[in-house]
Amino acid sequence: MTKNIFxxxxxxxxxxxxxxxxxxxVRNIKFINRQKIRxxxxxxxxxxxxNDFNVFCDEELSGNIHNxxxxxxxxxxxxxxxxxxxxxxxxxxxxxxxxxxxSSYLQYIKEGGNHKIxxxxxxxxxxxxxxxxxxxxxxFNYYSLIKSxxxxxxxxxxxxxxxxxxxxxxxxxxxxxxxDHKFEIDISSIDFSKxxxxxxxxxxxxxxxxxxxxxKNVLFKHYxxxxxxxxxxxxxxxxxxxxxxxxxxxxxxxxLKNYIHRTYKESNQKIQENFGIDLSNKGYPx
Numbered sequence: 001m002t003k004n005i006f007x008x009x010x011x012x013x014x015x016x017x018x019x020x021x022x023x024x025x026v027r028n029i030k031f032i033n034r035q036k037i038r039x040x041x042x043x044x045x046x047x048x049x050x051n052d053f054n055v056f057c058d059e060e061l062s063g064n065i066h067n068x069x070x071x072x073x074x075x076x077x078x079x080x081x082x083x084x085x086x087x088x089x090x091x092x093x094x095x096x097x098x099x100x101x102x103s104s105y106l107q108y109i110k111e112g113g114n115h116k117i118x119x120x121x122x123x124x125x126x127x128x129x130x131x132x133x134x135x136x137x138x139x140f141n142y143y144s145l146i147k148s149x150x151x152x153x154x155x156x157x158x159x160x161x162x163x164x165x166x167x168x169x170x171x172x173x174x175x176x177x178x179x180d181h182k183f184e185i186d187i188s189s190i191d192f193s194k195x196x197x198x199x200x201x202x203x204x205x206x207x208x209x210x211x212x213x214x215x216k217n218v219l220f221k222h223y224x225x226x227x228x229x230x231x232x233x234x235x236x237x238x239x240x241x242x243x244x245x246x247x248x249x250x251x252x253x254x255x256l257k258n259y260i261h262r263t264y265k266e267s268n269q270k271i272q273e274n275f276g277i278d279l280s281n282k283g284y285p286x
């Protein structure tokens with residue numbers, strides 16, 4: 001039976017690991033090249049997908065963390081295209097909003113940004129935010145995205161997993177994922193090591209300085225002038241500094257944590273009540 005599985009992210013939920021360490025080793029699927037995914041879903045080029053069991057894995061299918069999927073327009077277009085495939089199944093990974101917002105900001109710094117987290121998140125000077133590549137809290141309202149796919153392709157075709165379940169017990173989680181989707185893979189051969197290197201606290205602060213001398217790789221930033229190759233060289237060096245991981249750095253203060261709680265409490269409760277997805281004891285605002 002023809003089946004098309006779309007692993008759509010979110011960003012910062014282990015998607016890079018699945019792209020490098022899992023799907024390429026599944027024997028009974030055709031793992032679609034990411035360039036073909038981008039051509040078809042983001043560049044509006046016609047691509048032909050003919051295999052009986054295709055897996056598409058790209059985190060941008062759920063939108064981009066730094067522009068909210070172009071204010072949701074790109075995300076809606078992706079949803080429509082996915083619905084046109086024969087027997088589509090959608091895999092969505094979610095992560096508690098405190099951690100995913102913090103991780104998104106660190107990714108913004110890693111990609112060339114240098115604004116403080118408050119400006120990155122709120123950018124009050126841009127009252128027509130749909131015109132600019134800006135962070136949006138709406139992007140991490142998981143209820144809206146899940147409900148859209150429920151309505152579009154049916155609840156039985158949407159699989160929602162939490163990053164926390166994957167992170168804290170990878171082997172047990174992968175065994176369940178294999179069973180859910182009938183993947184054929186030798187689990188003993190899977191490399192469970194992390195594939196996306198995070199910055200250290202030292203790298204985080206140095207990157208904010210170096211990013212003032214390069215325009216790459218995000219648009220919402222301040223820089224004095226562009227030094228060719230500085231971004232590439234600095235990123236390579238800073239990624240190798242491993243002491244004092246930035247993920248343990250207190251970036252989200254008390255007021256911001258309260259704001260995040262108020263913003264997502266209701267939608268997270270609706271996920272539990274309407275979709276039966278347990279978010280308790282995983283750090284989600286509830």
